[in-house]
Amino acid sequence: MESLAKTNLHLPSPRRADPAWRAKLQARLDALAKPVGSLGSLEPVLCDIAAIQCTEHPRVRRPFFLLFAGDHGVAKDRPISRYGQHVTEEMVNHIASGRSVSTVLARSFDVPWRVYDVGMVSTPRHPDVRRRKVAAGTRDFTRGPAMTLEECTEAIRIGMEAVRDARADGADLVILGEMGIGNTTAASALSAWLLGVDVDLVVGTGTGIHEQALAEKRLVVRTALSVWREREPVFPAGDARWLAGLAHLGGLELAAICGAILEAAAFGLPVLLDGVLVGACALWAECARPGVRDVLIAGHLSPEPAHALLLGELRKRPLLDLGLRVGEGSGALMAWPVLRAGLDVLEGTAMFSERARSGRDAE
């Protein structure tokens, strides 16, 4: 029996937000020269940052964009994506060279980026891609685990190290992204498992597959879950169970994102979430280490059906709802200027006078 001891992995505990700072910031927001509550969904997000930074003056000066790439064995011969596996490599080269949707946005908003190959089938030629390949893709998870516990652990460690490095270079918020053809199939399986809901509620069209391929994708996810459930009892309870589920149903780039979220939470670094892939990793991290959610900010809502359920479970309201379904961290990057606008408004807006604040009711 595989055991967690063999992997020697320590999942760090999250730093918890202090609710007193949330209340103080809400009082400050209410005292600004604007109608009470009028910044809508931005207000609780600003309060969340204040509560994790323990200040009435929450700040983000240096967001970092970290993208992890990996391939999925299940996508090799099955029509579960509209695109072939070779697209992962092509896109990683575009991402690294600043010519993908995500890195065009990152450059436009002055956000530095780092790209990691944690599990691509091929090796991208761009020299800036950090080579941390754990394996050349995962295995087909309809036949057994996508990764061994050791591979999964190694990918988690790479994500943790990426956040540590970014923090050492001044990051005070992380934006996470992924690239991996077929990874919405893995995210659907993770979501059905973590949410305990039927496959039909979570499987979406990903890059835009049609009806027949969608039926195949549902079948693939159903099969993966039943194979995992048959094996599940052999794993011991506790941390190992979370790790075993991620190893069976996830992907190398998704495991790295899980590690990145755990490490950011341990440091109290806010994490701006992207779509369904990063969302599934966020719920995994919250299940594995309750309290992680204190650092999470939902950047946007993806049309993938699992995403609304994942955000609901995390009790997070997205900043944007534009129907974006690019992935790569692009929805989170698109949300960053909105978040920055909220922080700027908080710092720059005048306080309302006592007389004005009392409103008409007091006349």
Ligand SMILES: Cc1cc2ncn([C@H]3O[C@H](COP(=O)(O)O)[C@@H](O)[C@H]3O)c2cc1C
């Ligand atoms: C050109 C291209 C660029 C992308 N950038 C992100 N994704 C997104 O699509 C993939 C997931 O969808 P599925 O599970 O249907 O394959 C991931 O790589 C995700 O990041 C892309 C997909 C394509 C084709």
Ligand SMILES: O=C(O)c1cccnc1
């Ligand atoms: O939600 C996402 O991030 C997403 C949706 C479809 C395809 N790729 C990514």
